Amino acid sequence: xxxxxxxxxxxxxxxxxxxxxxxxxxxxxxxxxxxxxxxxxxxxxxxxxxxxxxxxxxxxxxxxxxxxxxxxxxxxxxxxxxxxxxxxxxxxxxxxxxxxxxxxxxxxxxxxxxxxxxxxxxxxxxxxxxxxxxxxxxxxxxxxxxxxxxxxxxxxxxxxxxxxxxxxxxxxxxxxxxxxxxxxxxxxxxxxxxxxxxxxxxxxxxxxxxxxxxxxxxxxxxxxxxxxxxxxxxxxxxxxxxxxxxxxxxxxxxxxxxxxxxxxxxxxxxxxxxxxxxxxxxxxxxxxxxxxxxxxxxxxxxxxxxxxxxxxxxxxxxxxxxxxxxxxxxxxxxxxxx
Numbered sequence: 001x002x003x004x005x006x007x008x009x010x011x012x013x014x015x016x017x018x019x020x021x022x023x024x025x026x027x028x029x030x031x032x033x034x035x036x037x038x039x040x041x042x043x044x045x046x047x048x049x050x051x052x053x054x055x056x057x058x059x060x061x062x063x064x065x066x067x068x069x070x071x072x073x074x075x076x077x078x079x080x081x082x083x084x085x086x087x088x089x090x091x092x093x094x095x096x097x098x099x100x101x102x103x104x105x106x107x108x109x110x111x112x113x114x115x116x117x118x119x120x121x122x123x124x125x126x127x128x129x130x131x132x133x134x135x136x137x138x139x140x141x142x143x144x145x146x147x148x149x150x151x152x153x154x155x156x157x158x159x160x161x162x163x164x165x166x167x168x169x170x171x172x173x174x175x176x177x178x179x180x181x182x183x184x185x186x187x188x189x190x191x192x193x194x195x196x197x198x199x200x201x202x203x204x205x206x207x208x209x210x211x212x213x214x215x216x217x218x219x220x221x222x223x224x225x226x227x228x229x230x231x232x233x234x235x236x237x238x239x240x241x242x243x244x245x246x247x248x249x250x251x252x253x254x255x256x257x258x259x260x261x262x263x264x265x266x267x268x269x270x271x272x273x274x275x276x277x278x279x280x281x282x283x284x285x286x287x288x289x290x291x292x293x294x295x296x297x298x299x300x301x302x303x304x305x306x307x308x309x310x311x312x313x314x315x316x317x318x319x320x321x322x323x324x325x326x327x328x329x330x331x332x333x334x335x336x337x338x
Contacts, residue, residue, distance in 0.1 A: 018301030038174040110287030117176070117186035117209035124151030124173040132172045139232055140310045143239045149175045149216050150231075158190055161202055169199040174216040174231055176209060176250070179259055185209020187216060187231070187250055207226055207250055215257040219245035220260040224329060226298070227284070228305075229255050229277065237298065240318045241333040244268075252276035256283035266294045266326070272304045298324050 056199055071090075073084045109115035127133050130152035156171035169190040176185035187207045190199035198204040218238055225245040234248040241291040249255035252272070256279070260267070267288050268328065271281050281297055288295035300308045301320055309317045322334055 001226055026278045028054055039173055059091070091159065102175055112208040113232045114184050114209040118183050120156075120182060120186050120188075120208075121173055121175050124149055124153040124322070127152050127172070130154075131191050131195030135172065135189075135191050135197070136232075136235065137197060139236075139306055140314070141232065141235045141239060142308070143235070146177070146219050146242075146262060147235070149177070149218065151175065153188075156188060156190065158199070169193075169201065171199075172231075174248070175251075176207070176211055176214050176216055178214050183209075184214045185211050190284070211250060211254050213254075213257055215247035215249045215254075217245070217247050219243075221247075221264060223247040223263055223265040224268075225264060225266075226268035226270055227255060227258050227263070229280065230306075232306045233270060233272065233304045236309040237321070238316075239309060239314060243336065244329075244333050246270075252280035255280040256287075258284065260288065260291055264293055266296065266329070268325075269295060269297045270305060271297050271299045273300055273302070295326070296326070314325060 056275050069084050069088060072078065072087050076087065078084050078087070079100070085153070090195045106314060107118070127136075127147065127150050128144065131154075132150060132152045136142075136144065150171040153171045153173050155168040156173070158169050158171075160167070170193065171191060172189040173188040174181055174189075178184050178188060185208055190201055190204045192199055193199070195257070208223075215227065216234075218234070219225075222245060225247065226237060226241070227247045228237065229249060229252055231248045231250070234246050238244070247258065251256045253270075253276075267284075269281055269284050269288075271277050285295045298305075298321055302308050302311060305317075308320060312320065318334060322330055325334060
């Protein structure tokens with residue numbers, strides 16, 4: 001290049017293909033004194049081609065390889081690629097590189113709201129192979145397919161009722177949904193560190209979000225379904241009738257107010273053997289009858305169905321509910337499962 005200024009060939013520079021190559025073909029005839037002006041005069045005086053289909057344009061004076069960035073780097077004595085690129089942008093009148101997008105702030109949501117419940121469910125994972133599976137199997141609940149509404153969180157926050165320091169415990173997270181499958185809330189059951197039972201806290205069960213009329217659902221409801229209060233009670237019946245859709249309303253008051261799917265024709269009400277369970281049963285029977293739905297009560301021999309399942313075993317548990325089902329459902333659900 002004229003004036004003793006040459007573009008030195010970078011080793012391996014042209015080994016990598018480029019979609020856009022700016023190749024110096026001829027140096028400028030004269031140079032100014034300042035380093036930046038000299039570099040820009042070299043670039044301005046040079047002829048270069050854009051969108052080259054070849055990778056080996058050569059300097060007309062020296063026969064050496066080089067491109068626009070090489071000229072800037074060599075002429076200004078720059079080392080960092082960022083500095084070379086910034087100078088190239090100035091010459092080409094290009095805008096600055098896009099700054100990194102700042103991280104979006106995490107929007108605060110009210111504690112206990114449906115939005116908070118949705119975040120909790122999203123942060124949890126499927127239960128298979130977790131402490132939730134250990135906990136349920138420890139309660140003789142072994143029918144776990146179709147339990148996608150249950151999740152596991154390894155370190156779920158627990159705030160004591162006396163406003164003591166916040167603790168973290170593993171927890172079974174249950175998604176509460178409406179009839180259309182939209183998440184409206186969540187239920188937490190805090191577990192012992194080994195999954196052998198519930199955590200040793202004052203209130204190991206708590207719900208959040210909009211629960212009234214909604215439920216934790218297992219299976220898609222058709223013309224027949226069963227509804228109960230607790231998750232473990234409902235899952236116990238599901239061990240005997242795995243193909244029947246079921247819903248856990250999470251409390252006696254919410255069971256009485258559970259909403260009916262539009263195509264429901266027969267509802268089995270899972271009764272807990274206590275005064276609250278009797279009140280929920282009576283209210284739900286009345287509502288179902290008014291809606292033209294046949295309602296049938298399923299009663300445990302002990303306090304609830306999970307105690308029946310654990311005490312008597314699955315075969316005896318099935319036998320205890322057989323006579324409480326209609327003949328059609330006994331054949332459809334119980335005989336098939338057995």
